[in-house]
Amino acid sequence: MTAFVDAYDAVFFDLDGVLYLGPLAVEGAVAGVRRLHEAGVATVYVTNNAARSTARVADHLSELGFNAREDEVVSSAQAASGLLRRELPAGSKVLVAGTDNLVEQVRLAGMVPVDTYAEQPAAVIQGYDPALTWPRLDQAAIAVQRGARWFATNTDSTRPTEHGLVPGAGAAVQAIRNTTDHDPEVIGKPHRPLMDEALARSGARRPVFVGDRIDTDIMGAVAAGIDSLMVFTGAHGVRDLCSAPEEGRPTAIGWNVESLFEPQRTAQVDADGATCGAVRVRVADRATVEGELDTREGQLDAAWALANLVWEGRVSIDDPVFARFDQLP
Ligand SMILES: [Mg+2]
Incomplete structure (x- = not known):
């Protein structure tokens, strides 16, 4: 019996709704990841959330039993750092509407984080920040209107928690979009920079992406030219799968991470x-x-x-x- 995962040398994981939901591991996820490690298949944790450092994400995963290393975590904040370094001259001022983690990544890119539009930033970058203030949004909006380049780590409109849905980073991006006539350059899934960072860092030749959302995970995998497995332990279900546009159709579906070890479902x-x-x-x-x-x-x-x-x-x-x-x- 050939397992679906046998065709791949690495598995890229979305986190929320695939490996964990808030403080709880998803059923089958810890056992599935352990089997991959035993089989020598590389694992990469790909997160759109720019709020936390990769060390904290790895710690959280390990507390839940995943035995994750920091260098296996790829975040949109890290990918943002790489993108800023490529796109802006060193020493450019960047207004950050995000957490200290994003500020740190902007610094690592060789940029100078600033707080106000009056400092004439070359760019604005937005990332998920549960302590975001309205005055910070105002500064970011005016900077964008005055010509600063506009980057967003991700545009997830909502974020699942163990209590229910809460507004995601995309809600704050939309607040600024309402004040301008253009769109930000987006780093996270379904856009390429984060997936490209994961591909480059892992050195994987034939990875498969495991995700629970069509609009971010599966579309991101398709855009990056890699196969995908949609699982049903998170946000999306049968109707979402069936209404997926051509550029958002998974290679296979399964209940959870352990489905990687089952034969591929074919119709x-x-x-x-x-x-x-x-x-x-x-x-x-x-x-x-x-x-x-x-x-x-x-x-x-x-x-x-x-x-x-x-x-x-x-x-x-x-x-x-x-x-x-x-x-x-
Ligand atoms: Mg998810």
Whole structure:
């Protein structure tokens, strides 16, 4: 039996909703990562969150049992640092709307962090900062309006916590976008700089990305030209998968990180439907599902068959068949 992961030399992980949710490890994630380490497969932790240092992210992962090293963590703040170094002359003033970690990365890039538009910064960079103040946003907005280049570590509109969704870095980016007529240059997923940093740093030749969101993880993997596994332990579910645009379709799906060790799910599409595993989705006026739907694996088979049909325009995203997926988000 060939495991999906056998085709790859490294696994890149999204964190929230894949490895942990707030203070808790996701079911199967610790065991899955341990198996990768035992098999000698490289692991890389790729985070859009610029607030925390890579050392703190590695510590948090290790506290949860992942045994992560700092050099396995790649953050949008680090990728931002590399990008600023390439894009701006050394010693340029940069107004930072982010945490001390982002300020430190701006310094490491050889730039001079400043606090006000009056200092005429060459660039503004925004990153997730739970202590962001409105006056800081005002300074950043005016600097952008006066011609500073505008960078954002990421544009995630929300952030999952164990209590519920809270506004993400994208909410603060949108606040500034409302005051200008252009968009920032974005570093994190689904944009390339963060993925490129992860590829360069890991030296991986054939990595696979494991993520829970279509709009950041899977689109980021597609944009970087690497394969992906979508898991269902986080933010996105069956409808998100089925409505994914062409540039946001995963290579494979599975319940959680341990799905890396299962054979790849494949769907055969034919004239009247699609088959995946022991499940068949039949298409007539509306879609119907035949086979085992009372197990999670059966539901994943059905979801993959259905996704392939929706992507070919054969089943509507409004089809009542979606109500059958009661064991998946
Ligand atoms: Mg996530």
